[in-house]
Amino acid sequence: MKGSYRIGRIFGIPILIHYTFLIVIPLLAWIIGTQISLTTDTIQGLFQVPIDTSLITVGFMPWILGTVVALGLFFGVLVHEIAHCIIARKNGVKIQNITLLIFGGVSQMEEEGAPDPKVELPMALAGPLTSLLVGIVCGGIVYFIPEMTTDTATAGVLIFIFGYLSFLNVILFAFNLIPAFPMDGGRVLRAVLAKRMPLHKATRIAAIVGKAFAIIFGIVGIIFFNPFLILIAFFVYIGASTESTMDQFTYLLHDVTVGTTMSSPVTVVAPTLTLAKVIEMMLTSKHLGFPVVDQDKLIGMITLVDVNRISQTDRETMQVRNIMTHDPVTLPPSAPVMDAFRIMSARNIGRIPIVQDGRIVGIVTRTDILKVTELKKI
Numbered sequence: 109m110k111g112s113y114r115i116g117r118i119f120g121i122p123i124l125i126h127y128t129f130l131i132v133i134p135l136l137a138w139i140i141g142t143q144i145s146l147t148t149d150t151i152q153g154l155f156q157v158p159i160d161t162s163l164i165t166v167g168f169m170p171w172i173l174g175t176v177v178a179l180g181l182f183f184g185v186l187v188h189e190i191a192h193c194i195i196a197r198k199n200g201v202k203i204q205n206i207t208l209l210i211f212g213g214v215s216q217m218e219e220e221g222a223p224d225p226k227v228e229l230p231m232a233l234a235g236p237l238t239s240l241l242v243g244i245v246c247g248g249i250v251y252f253i254p255e256m257t258t259d260t261a262t263a264g265v266l267i268f269i270f271g272y273l274s275f276l277n278v279i280l281f282a283f284n285l286i287p288a289f290p291m292d293g294g295r296v297l298r299a300v301l302a303k304r305m306p307l308h309k310a311t312r313i314a315a316i317v318g319k320a321f322a323i324i325f326g327i328v329g330i331i332f333f334n335p336f337l338i339l340i341a342f343f344v345y346i347g348a349s350t351e352s353t354m355d356q357f358t359y360l361l362h363d364v365t366v367g368t369t370m371s372s373p374v375t376v377v378a379p380t381l382t383l384a385k386v387i388e389m390m391l392t393s394k395h396l397g398f399p400v401v402d403q404d405k406l407i408g409m410i411t412l413v414d415v416n417r418i419s420q421t422d423r424e425t426m427q428v429r430n431i432m433t434h435d436p437v438t439l440p441p442s443a444p445v446m447d448a449f450r451i452m453s454a455r456n457i458g459r460i461p462i463v464q465d466g467r468i469v470g471i472v473t474r475t476d477i478l479k480v481t482e483l484k485k486i
Contacts, residue, residue, distance in 0.1 A: 111126055111127045111128075112124040112125065112126045112127075112207050113125050113126075113127075114205075118186075118190060118206075119190065119193070119194070121190070121193055121203050121205065121206055122204070122205040122206070123186070123205070123206050123208070124205050124206065124207040124208070125207070125208050126207055126208060126209045128209055129182070129208045129209060132178075133175070133178050133179065133182070134175075136174065136177075136178035136181070137171055137174035137175040137177075137178050138171065138174065139174070140170075140171075140173065140174030140177050140178065140272075141170035141171035141173070141174035142170070144164060144165060144170040144173065144174075145161075145165065147268075147272065148161055148164060148268060150275075151267065151268060151271035151272060151275065154271065154275065155247070155250050155251070155267070155271055157250060157251065157254070157267055157271075159264045159267050159268060160260035160261050160263065160264035161264060162260075162261045162264070163261040163262065163264060163265055164264055164265055164268055169265075173265065173268060173269065176269055177269060177272045177273060177276070180269065180272075180273045181273065181276050181277075181280075182208055182213075184239060184242050184273065184276070184277045184280065185208065185213045185280070186206065186208065186213060187238055187239075187242060188213065188235040188236070188238050188239050188242075188280065188284075189206045189213035189214070189215050189235065190206065190238075191234040191235050191237075191238035192215050192231055192232075192234055192235045193206065193215050193217075194234070195227075195230055195231045195234045196215070196217055196227075196231050199224075199227040199231070201217050201227070201231075202217065203215065203216070203217055204216035204217065204454075223307070225298070225299040225300075225302035225303060225307070225310075226299075228295055228298065228299045228302075229295075229296060229299035229300070231295075232292045232293075232295035232296045232299065233292070233296060235284060235292050236280075236281045236284040236285050236292050236293075237281070239277045239278075239280040239281040239284065240277070240278060240281040242273075242277045243273075243274045243275070243276075243277030243278035243280075243281060244274070245274075246270045246271070246273045246274035246277065247270075247271070247274035247278075249270045249274075250267050250270050250271045250274065253266045253267050253270070254267075286321060287314070287317050287318075287321070288317065288318040288321035288322065288344050288348070289311075289314035289315050289317060289318035289347075289348045289351060289352075290318065290344075290347040290348060290350075290351045291318070291344065291347075294314050294315075294317065294318045294348070295314075297313075297314045297317065298310045298311055298313075298314040301313055301314065306359075307355070307359070308355055308356065308358075308359035311351065311352055311355035311356075312352060312355075314348075315348040315349065315351060315352035316348075318344055318345075318347070318348035319344075319345055319348050319349070321344060322341045322342070322344040322345035322348065323341070323345070324341075325337050325338075325340055325341035325344065326338055326341035326342070326345075329341060356481075357446065357449060357477075357481060358446055360481050360484040360485065361444075361445050361446050361449070361477070361480065361481060361484065362444075362446070364444070364445045364446075364480060364484075365441060365442055365443060365444060365445060366439050366440075366441060366442075366443050366444075366445050366447075366448050366460070366462055366470075366472045367440075367441030367442060367462065367470070368445075368480075369445050369448075369472050369476050369477060369480050370441070370462045370469075370470030370471055370472040370476065371470060371471055371472070371473070371476060372462075372469060372470035372471075373470075374399060374461070374468055374469075374470055374471045375389070375393060375395060375398055376398060376399045376400070376401040376468065377389070377398045377399075377400055377401070377410065377428055378400070378401070378402065378428070379400050379402050379407065379408070379427065379428050379429035379432065380427050380428070380429065381427060381428045382423070382424060382425070382426065382427055382428075383415055383418060383422075383423040383424075383426050383427070383428065383431070384423045384424050386398070386410060386415060386428060387415060387423065390412060390415075396411060396412040396458065396459075397409060397410065397411035397412065397458060397459050398410055398411075399436075399461045399468055399471065400428055400429070400432045401468065404467060405466070406436070406438065406461055406463060406468050407432075407434065408428075408429070408432035408433055408434050408435070408436060409432060409433045409436040409459070409461070410428050410431065410432045410433070411433075411458070411459075414431045414432065414433065415431070417431065418431060436460075436461060437451055437455070437457075437460060438460065438461050438462065438463040439451075439460055439461075439462055439463070439472075440462070440463065440464055441462055441464055441469060441470070445472070445477055445480065448460050448472050448477065449474075449477050452474055452477075458473055458474050459471055459472065459473040459474070460472050460473075
C-alpha cells in the first residue's frame with residue numbers, strides 16, 4: 109500500500125505503518141487528554157474501583173496518558189490482525205503484510221480462488237475474539253493494581269491506562285462483529301450464508317448489508333458532526349463495493365485462462381528504440397505499453413507511465429532500455445485469468461506478457477479481462 113513504511117516483522121509477517129497512523133496517534137492523544145476527567149469517572153464507574161486523580165490531571169500528564177492509551181490501542185489492533193494471520197496461515201493462506209492505518213489494521217493475504225467459508229469463519233472470528241480476550245485481561249489487571257502498589261497516585265495512573273484499554277478493546281470486539289462487510293462481522297455473515305447458498309450470492313448479500321450499515325454510519329456521523337464516523341462510513345461502503353466486485357470477477361472468471369483472454373500477436377519493441385518512436389507507436393496503435401524483446405527473448409516492459417517520467421527534450425535521444433522495467437512478471441497461457449487480475453491489482457500494473465517455452469505468445473491487459481467479464485454476464 110502506497111504511503112506505508114516497514115517497521116519490522118512478527119512471526120515472519122512484515123509490519124507496515126501507513127502515514128495516516130502518524131496522524132491519528134497525536135489526534136487520539138489530544139482527544140483522550142482533553143476528556144481526561146470524564147473518562148476517569150467513566151472508568152471508575154465501570155470497574156467500581158476508586159481512582160486517585162492527583163497525578164492523572166497534573167501538567168502534561170493527560171496528554172502523556174492519551175499517547176500511551178493511543179499506542180496501546182494500536183498494539184491491540186496489531187494483535188487483532190496477527191490473530192487473523194495465524195489462523196489464515198494454518199489454513200494455507202499466504203500473508204503479504206499487516207499495515208496499521210488511521211482506522212486500524214489491514215492484513216494483506218494471497219488467496220487462491222474464492223475464499224472457503226470453512227476457513228473464512230474461524231479466520232474472521234479470530235480477530236474480534238482476540239480483542240475481547242485482550243480487553244478481559246486488561247480489565248483483570250485493573251483489579252490487581254491496588255494489591256500491587258500502596259502508592260494510590262501511581263495506582264490511579266495504571267488503573268486509568270488498563271481500564272481504558274480494556275474498554276477500548278471490548279468496543280473493538282463489538283464494533284468488528286457488526287455485520288458490515290468487509291469488516292469481520294460481514295465476513296462471518298458471508299461464511300454463514302455461504303453454507304446455504306453459492307458464495308457469490310452470499311457475498312452480494314453481505315455487501316448490501318455492509319453498504320446499509322455504511323449509510324447508517326454516515327447519517328449518524330452527519331447528525332452528530334462526527335467526522336470519524338463519516339470516514340468510517342465511506343471506507344466501509346467502498347470496501348463492500350470492492351469486495352463484491354472482486355467476488356463477481358472470481359465467480360465469472362473461475363474457469364477462464366489467460367490463454368483464451370490474451371491478445372495475440374503482440375506488438376513488441378527493441379531495447380534500442382527511441383522514446384519518441386515509442387510514443388508514435390502508442391498513438392498509432394492506441395496501446396499504452398509494449399513488451400521489450402531482444403533476440404526473441406523478453407527482457408522488459410515499457411509503458412506510458414515510464415515515458416511520462418522523461419522530459420520531452422530527452423525523449424528524442426533516450427532509448428527504451430534506459431527506462432524500461434526489467435524482468436517483468438509473466439504468466440503461462442494455462443494460468444487462471446484471476447491470477448493475472450490479482451497480480452495487476454496488487455502491483456498496480458495494466459498488462460502482463462504471456463510466455464510459453466521462453467517465447468512471448470500474447471499479452472493480457474485489464475481491458476481484456478473486463479471485456480471477458482462483460483461477455484460472461486450474457
